[in-house]
Amino acid sequence: MPRIVREAEVAWEGTVARGSGVVSAASSGAFALPVTIASRVGDPEGKTSPEELLAAAHATCFVTSLGSELARAGTPPERLDVHCLITMDEVEGVGHRIVSSTITARGVVPGADAASFAQAAEAADAGCPFSALIKASATVSIEATLEEGASR
Numbered sequence: 001m002p003r004i005v006r007e008a009e010v011a012w013e014g015t016v017a018r019g020s021g022v023v024s025a026a027s028s029g030a031f032a033l034p035v036t037i038a039s040r041v042g043d044p045e046g047k048t049s050p051e052e053l054l055a056a057a058h059a060t061c062f063v064t065s066l067g068s069e070l071a072r073a074g075t076p077p078e079r080l081d082v083h084c085l086i087t088m089d090e091v092e093g094v095g096h097r098i099v100s101s102t103i104t105a106r107g108v109v110p111g112a113d114a115a116s117f118a119q120a121a122e123a124a125d126a127g128c129p130f131s132a133l134i135k136a137s138a139t140v141s142i143e144a145t146l147e148e149g150a151s152r
Contacts, residue, residue: 010035023048051086054098058130059084062103062142066124073120075112080105101134105144117146 006028012021016037024032039047063082070077085102105121112120121144125131131140 020047023053051088051098054130054134055084055086055101058086058101058103058128058134061128061130062105062124065128066105066107066121066144069120069123069127070107070109070112070117073112073116075109075116075120078108078110080107082106098134098138100139100141101131103131103140103142105142106147107144108147112146114146118144120144 007026008023009026010021010023013019020034020036022032023035033053034047035049036047039045040049040051044052059082062084063080066080066082067077083104085100085104086098087100087102088096089099091097091099103125107117109117121142125140125142134140
């Protein structure tokens with residue numbers, strides 16, 4: 001696989017406390033999202049935060065990794081739904097840090113059973129670069145559930 005490089009940028013106006021910005025996908029142009037410090041520590045009010053963007057990135061990385069693992073096992077998914085919950089907390093003596101990422105994956109996978117789906121989820125976590133990145137300083141937990149109608 002070739003080296004992958006992507007870019008994002010933020011244009012910010014005003015102070016951190018009262019200002020606001022727009023984070024943009026510079027590589028693809030796929031999004032331009034408003035961001036404020038208030039959206040990071042309080043009610044998002046329609047704006048995003050670095051933690052929400054990390055959750056989106058981890059969920060996307062995991063779902064593609066899981067889909068690849070299932071296809072490699074001969075059971076390509078019909079549907080995968082992945083939710084990621086990023087938690088940032090105060091760490092004594094260090095300050096605020098990302099302390100965990102919790103992935104919840106549900107899938108409709110013809111030909112798979114609960115054990116093979118769980119095994120694919122474990123392999124997906126091991127192969128997901130964002131899981132590896134987060135595990136360098138926080139915990140990652142995975143809950144994988146095969147939905148009804150999956151074994152046809």
